[in-house]
Amino acid sequence: MKENQFIINKMPVPTFRWLKMNEAKLEIPGELTAYQPSVEGKLPERIEKENDFSGSMSTALDDFFREERLPVQSFVLREGVESPDYIRMHFQNGENAVEHSAYCFTVEEGARLKLFLAIESLEESKNMAFLQEKFLLKKNAKLDLVVAVKNAKDFAHLQDFSFVLEEKAKLKLTSLLLSGKSHHISYQIDLNGDKSEAELHLDYVLSQKEKADFNLVVNHRGKKTISNIVADGVLREDAVKIFRGTIDLKHGAKGASGTEQENVLLMDDSVVNQTIPVILCDEDDVEGNHGASIGRLDEESLFYMQSRGLSLEAAYELVAEARMENAIHSIMDKRVEEYIEEELRGMRSEEE
Amino acid sequence: MAKDRAIVEDIDRSLYDFRYEEKEGEFYKIKEGLTEDIVLEISEKKNDPEWMRDFRLKSLEIYHKAEMPNWGPDISGLNVDNIVTYVKPNTEMSQTWEEVPEDIKNTFEKLGIPEAERKSLAGVGAQYDSELVYHNLQEEVARQGVIYTDIESALHGPYGKMIEEHFMKLVPPTDHKFAALHGAVWSGGSFVYVPKGVNVEIPLQSYFRLNAKGAGQFEHTLIIVDEGAQLHFIEGCSAPKYNVANLHAGCVELFVGKNAKLRYSTIENWSKNMYNLNTKRAKVEENGIMEWVSGSFGSHVSYLYPMTILKGDNARSQFTGVTFAGKGQNLDTGAKMVHIGKDTSSFINTRSISKGGGISTYRSAVVIQNQAKNAKSAVSCQSLMLDDESRSDTVPAIDVRTNKADVGHEAKIGRISDDAVFYLMSRGISEEEAKSLIVSGFADSVSKELPLEYAVEMNNLIRLEMVGAIG
Numbered sequence: 001m002k003e004n005q006f007i008i009n010k011m012p013v014p015t016f017r018w019l020k021m022n023e024a025k026l027e028i029p030g031e032l033t034a035y036q037p038s039v040e041g042k043l044p045e046r047i048e049k050e051n052d053f054s055g056s057m058s059t060a061l062d063d064f065f066r067e068e069r070l071p072v073q074s075f076v077l078r079e080g081v082e083s084p085d086y087i088r089m090h091f092q093n094g095e096n097a098v099e100h101s102a103y104c105f106t107v108e109e110g111a112r113l114k115l116f117l118a119i120e121s122l123e124e125s126k127n128m129a130f131l132q133e134k135f136l137l138k139k140n141a142k143l144d145l146v147v148a149v150k151n152a153k154d155f156a157h158l159q160d161f162s163f164v165l166e167e168k169a170k171l172k173l174t175s176l177l178l179s180g181k182s183h184h185i186s187y188q189i190d191l192n193g194d195k196s197e198a199e200l201h202l203d204y205v206l207s208q209k210e211k212a213d214f215n216l217v218v219n220h221r222g223k224k225t226i227s228n229i230v231a232d233g234v235l236r237e238d239a240v241k242i243f244r245g246t247i248d249l250k251h252g253a254k255g256a257s258g259t260e261q262e263n264v265l266l267m268d269d270s271v272v273n274q275t276i277p278v279i280l281c282d283e284d285d286v287e288g289n290h291g292a293s294i295g296r297l298d299e300e301s302l303f304y305m306q307s308r309g310l311s312l313e314a315a316y317e318l319v320a321e322a323r324m325e326n327a328i329h330s331i332m333d334k335r336v337e338e339y340i341e342e343e344l345r346g347m348r349s350e351e352e
Numbered sequence: 353m354a355k356d357r358a359i360v361e362d363i364d365r366s367l368y369d370f371r372y373e374e375k376e377g378e379f380y381k382i383k384e385g386l387t388e389d390i391v392l393e394i395s396e397k398k399n400d401p402e403w404m405r406d407f408r409l410k411s412l413e414i415y416h417k418a419e420m421p422n423w424g425p426d427i428s429g430l431n432v433d434n435i436v437t438y439v440k441p442n443t444e445m446s447q448t449w450e451e452v453p454e455d456i457k458n459t460f461e462k463l464g465i466p467e468a469e470r471k472s473l474a475g476v477g478a479q480y481d482s483e484l485v486y487h488n489l490q491e492e493v494a495r496q497g498v499i500y501t502d503i504e505s506a507l508h509g510p511y512g513k514m515i516e517e518h519f520m521k522l523v524p525p526t527d528h529k530f531a532a533l534h535g536a537v538w539s540g541g542s543f544v545y546v547p548k549g550v551n552v553e554i555p556l557q558s559y560f561r562l563n564a565k566g567a568g569q570f571e572h573t574l575i576i577v578d579e580g581a582q583l584h585f586i587e588g589c590s591a592p593k594y595n596v597a598n599l600h601a602g603c604v605e606l607f608v609g610k611n612a613k614l615r616y617s618t619i620e621n622w623s624k625n626m627y628n629l630n631t632k633r634a635k636v637e638e639n640g641i642m643e644w645v646s647g648s649f650g651s652h653v654s655y656l657y658p659m660t661i662l663k664g665d666n667a668r669s670q671f672t673g674v675t676f677a678g679k680g681q682n683l684d685t686g687a688k689m690v691h692i693g694k695d696t697s698s699f700i701n702t703r704s705i706s707k708g709g710g711i712s713t714y715r716s717a718v719v720i721q722n723q724a725k726n727a728k729s730a731v732s733c734q735s736l737m738l739d740d741e742s743r744s745d746t747v748p749a750i751d752v753r754t755n756k757a758d759v760g761h762e763a764k765i766g767r768i769s770d771d772a773v774f775y776l777m778s779r780g781i782s783e784e785e786a787k788s789l790i791v792s793g794f795a796d797s798v799s800k801e802l803p804l805e806y807a808v809e810m811n812n813l814i815r816l817e818m819v820g821a822i823g
Contacts, residue, residue, distance in 0.1 A: 014423040015747050016688075016717055179539070235755075249765075251740070266755035269722070273753075279746040281765045282739035288765035295758040322683060 004028045008058040009215035010188055011244050013278060020277050021242060024059040024184060024213045026061070026158070029128060030097025032068050037101065041087035044077040044105065044113065053102050055132050055160040056188035056217070063134075065100065067070040072132075074104040077141075080113040086146065090118045094125030094155060094193045107141040107169075114144045118344065121155040121180070128156040135162070137169035139193065140224040145173045146331050148327050151180030153208065158184045165174055167222070174331050176324070178205035178344055183212040191218065191225035191256075202231040203327035205320065206239035213242045215268030220286070232327060234320040235342050237272040242274040247290070251282040262292045354791040379481040381567075381798070382438040386411060390732070391536050394438045398504055398539065403516060411525040411535025418529035425653045425682040431626045435599050436538040436567040447484065477559045479540045479571055492553055499545040500556055503572055513541060519576055522605040522633045522661075530601045530629040534570050546581040548609075555617075562622075568599040577617075579637075579672040580610040587618045597627045600651075604633035608642050610664060615643040622650035624680050629655050638664030638693065645801045646673040648685045657715060659688035662696035662724075672801045677710030677742070678714035686716040686733075686748075691724035691757075700731045704794050706742035713745040718759060725756040735765040736794050 006026045015023040053072045054062045059230065077083070095098045107113045129151075137143055143163070151157050159182050163171055177183050191199050204212055218227045227247060235241055247258035264273050280290040297319055305315040324345075328337050382390055382397075391412050395405040420427070489500040499511060503680060508516055525535035541560050562569040577583050588603075609616045612633070622628050628651040634642045644658050660669040671687035689698035698718065706712040714733045735744040746763045768790050776786035 013745065015715060015749055016423070017421075019717055019719075019749050019751060021749055120470070222788055229722045266752065266757070269753060269755050271753070275750040275761075277746075277748065277761070277763070279736070279763060279765050281737060281744045281746075284742065286737075286766065286768040287765070288746075290722070290746070290763040291762070292750065292759070292761040294752050294760075296755060298758075 002325045004089065006058050006061045006064070006324055008061060008184060009244065010058070011179070011215070011276065011278065012246050012248060013168045013280060015276065019274075020138060021244070021274055021302070024215075026184065028060075028064075029282055032065075032070060032098050032100050034071050035093055035096075035099035036090070039087065039089050039092040041083075041085060043087060044075040044081075044083075044129040047074050047076050049074040049104065053104065053132060053134065055134070055186070056162040057184070057186035057215070059156070064113065065102070070102060071102050072076075072102040072104060072230035074106070074221065076112050076209070077111045077214070079108040080110045081108075083114045084181065086114040086116040086144070086310065088116045088118055088339075090120075090131065091115040091131065092120050092122060093129035094122030094127050094152070095248075096127065098128045098130065100130045100132075104134045104136075105143075106136045106145055107138060109138045110140045111138075111233040112142040112144070113184040114333070116146045116339075118119040118339065119147065119149040119151070119157065120288055121151040121157070123152055124154075125152050125272045126154040128158070130158045130160070132160045133162075135164070135171075136167045137163065137171065139167045140169065141166070142170045143172070143173070146175040146176075146333075146336055146340075147174070148178065148215075148340050148344050149183065151181060153210075154181050154182070156182045160186045162188040162190070163198070164190045165193055165196035165198065169196045171198045173198070174327055175203070175213055176327060176340065177206070179207075179210065181210060183210075183213065187216045188217045188218070189227070190221065191227065191330055193225075194222040195224045197226045198224055198228070200229045201327045201330050202229070203324055204233045204234070204241070205236075205324060206241060209238045211240045212242070214241075214245070215272045216243075216245045218249065218258060219248045219250060220253040220256040220258060221250050222256075225253060226256070227258045229260040231260070232263045232323040233262075234267060234323055235273055236267040238268075238270045238296075240272040242276075244276050244278070244307060244345075245290075246278040246281040247278065247288055249283050249286045249288055252260055253283050254285045256283070259287075259289045260292075262294075263323070264292075264294045265297065265316070265323065266295055267316060309338065380435055383434045385433045386412070386415070386435075386437060386533070386536070387618070390437065394537055394539065395718045397438070399508070400523045401507060401512070401734055404519075404524055407520070408536050409802070410769045411532050413528060414525045415532035415536055416586075418526075418532050420529055421655070424715075425713070427627060427629070427653055430599060430653075432533065432599070435568065439567045440541055442740070457700045461747045463774065466814065478687075479569075483582070484677045487554075489732065490569070495747060496550045496552070496554055497547040498550060500541055503541050503574060504724070507666045511543065511545060514545070514576070515574065518576065518605065518607060519572070520603070521662065522607075522635055523603050523631050527631065530562060531603065531622055531631050533632070534572070534601050534603045535569070538570045538572045540569075541573045541602070542575075544575040544583065544585065546583045546612075548578045549580040550578075551582040552584070555586050557586040557588070559588045562598060562600065562626075565810050568601065569768065570600075571602045573602070573604040574700040575605070575614065577612040578611055580611045581609065581614045584615040587616070588621070590654050597652075598623070600626055600628045604630070604632040604658075606632075606642065608634060608636040610637045611639045612637070613643075616658075617645040619647045620654070620656070624652050624654040627653050628650040632656070632658035634659070635661045635662070635663055636667040636669060639666045640664060640668075642667075642669040642670040643693070644673070644687065646671070647684070648673070648675040648683050651683065652681060654685055656685045657688050657717075659690065660698065661690045662727075663692045665693040665694045667693050668696065670699045671700045671702070673696075673702040674795050675702070675712050675714075677704070677706045677712035679708035679710060682711040682713075684713040687713050688717040691718075691720045691727040691729065696724055696726070697728040699729070700733070700814040702733045704733075704735045704744060705738065705791070705795065706735070706744045707738035709732065709741040709745040712746075713747060716748045718748075718750050718761075720752045720754060720757045720759065722753045725754060727754070728756075729759045731761040731763075733763045734794070736791070737765065737767050738791075748763065
């Protein structure tokens with residue numbers, strides 16, 4: 001393998017090789033440049049830390065970035081402080097071949113951080129952007145994180161996020177993929193503290209030859225930890241998606257519960273949908289659930305909509321639209337919801 | 353309510369663990385390991401036709417080049433160089449039980465095979481180590497044109513050409529390392545041909561017994577169910593326990609013709625020193641039906657995922673499986689469904705239970721190819737953990753390449769629900785009984801599909817005795 005090629009998004013437990021689903025390959029096509037987004041709102045206190053960043057996507061890739069001496073910015077939200085509104089970090093990548101940004105956030109005991117990452121690329125850009133973020137949530141800390149990606153049709157994008165949750169910490173992550181040539185997403189969530197919780201909404205609409213490659217790993221280590229993952233997607237035309245989702249109920253995670261539900265609506269005949277939802281269970285006093293529904297709309301819903309005068313095509317469009325709306329409205333913040341609707345999706349809100 | 357844990361007794365294996373020590377002169381054993389000379393020696397012993405000898409050598413070449421699996425349970429304790437690939441009892445195949453040598457006959461008597469034949473089977477094949485020692489088919493069934501014989505005889509008979517056309521075509525030696533090993537050293541197994549329109553109303557059965565220490569069993573089962581025909585085939589396996597690794601790398605190839613139906617039932621109950629790396633595959637033509645019923649109870653390590661290729665339009669398949677992993681066992685089981693034809697449907701329904709440090713993994717693949725318009729697939733896998741030393745994993749893969757398909761999947765892992773136990777106790781049932789009832793009920797939807805002919809064996813395997821509770 002060449003120096004700029006990497007195996008990424010490896011499943012914690014691989015399966016049959018012939019399926020070619022165990023991992024993804026990545027080539028970094030050019031020189032790396034550090035990128036600084038614009039920020040609306042006040043970021044937490046900046047602290048100096050050594051660059052020892054390690055992500056969840058690939059250790060070889062981490063080493064590569066370290067060798068390139070790319071900057072990592074670290075912030076800390078002090079004990080008990082709550083950010084009243086979402087802080088918006090606006091990424092407009094695309095000027096350089098490969099742009100890289102890396103952040104570490106520590107949310108101290110009882111603090112609450114609300115962060116919105118609005119990711120866009122310059123129009124017509126054919127480059128690549130790499131975003132690495134690491135979050136440490138101390139006891140009773142909360143993180144509300146919204147990530148929305150709207151990139152140009154030839155733009156490649158990578159997200160490598162990891163989250164460590166201590167006792168009773170809570171994470172709510174809403175991740176939306178609206179457009180872009182390719183998306184490689186790696187989320188690792190370590191529910192280390194007792195009663196820590198993670199709620200995830202992952203939504204994507206992919207069309208043309210767009211590709212999304214997800215690797216989601218939730219490690220339950222603490223007692224009575226809870227994870228709830230909902231992944232809703234719509235695939236059109238020649239879109240390709242692979243979703244690797246692992247709930248790992250480790251030994252000692254008594255009373256833990258992990259649930260994952262994936263719904264994929266396939267709109268066209270040349271889409272490719274690959275799903276591998278893994279539950280690993282090394283503890284008896286736990287619950288692990290997974291459900292998936294892939295394919296067409298169920299006949300009952302279709303009949304209902306058609307009986308109300310909707311054409312088959314309109315019914316599908318309506319459901320595709322509703323899936324994204326669900327995720328957006330779950331953010332529970334009017335400003336962020338409006339920004340996504342208007343700026344990123346080009347849609348007007350109902351009030352207007 | 354206290355979170356008591358149920359204790360489920362280990363399966364009583366005394367029925368299977370009896371063994372006869374092999375005496376010099378009673379068996380022919382080939383040298384352990386795997387070389388071209390050994391493969392040629394097996395080929396010569398078996399009087400292979402030329403194409404088969406070449407096939408074995410080609411497979412050996414593939415075996416040496418193929419990589420070990422980089423997924424699944426650890427098989428580093430298995431060293432093929434220490435495995436004796438061919439052990440022939442010093443007897444020819446018989447058609448009556450009286451002619452079978454006393455020791456071997458006693459083994460099968462203890463396992464209840466002749467009795468089962470008398471009561472409820474249309475034909476029986478019994479393999480001891482590497483060779484069939486008994487094969488018989490009811491006259492009435494034979495008169496319908498049904499062929500049920502050992503593969504070696506069939507190779508030299510009028511069906512030789514048919515075997516050449518089908519042998520390892522569904523599972524080519526290039527499939528994986530142990531398929532290549534099988535291609536090189538296969539021995540024994542059955543050939544079944546059910547002619548067009550014939551319905552074999554009572555099941556056929558093969559029983560495989562691996563008695564030799566440190567040996568491998570590589571039987572090949574080839575079944576062709578022609579257009580409109582129907583068959584139920586039962587396969588049973590067992591072995592006594594030794595302190596060295598034994599290997600089972602059998603291969604099952606099933607061809608289900610247009611409008612035909614095949615049910616293939618298996619109870620795997622190898623001893624806990626066995627590496628069970630078996631490959632099973634079926635191809636189903638238009639309107640054909642393939643049903644798998646699989647019980648995995650034995651072996652130290654299992655890799656077992658029967659695959660169905662739904663090639664013809666409207667072909668259907670159902671896989672029903674139960675896996676019980678106890679102490680020292682790592683059972684990696686499941687199924688694969690590949691939809692190619694239009695309007696094809698598949699259903700996978702599995703239950704797994706792990707206890708006493710056992711590891712049970714459900715692993716599957718559902719592939720819907722682009723041409724499989726209106727394909728439907730449903731998967732339901734449930735796992736029950738009976739204590740906190742055990743492990744249970746679920747690794748299902750789904751690959752859908754058309755929008756004209758419906759795929760549903762649900763997986764659940766958990767322990768016995770306190771609410772359910774409480775409910776039953778409030779109805780006057782003791783806690784032990786309640787837990788026992790729940791475990792039996794959990795496996796019931798699968799175990800009721802298992803053939804009645806295996807009642808005695810099954811009772812030993814799935815009767816789960818709850819003897820107490822600890823805090």
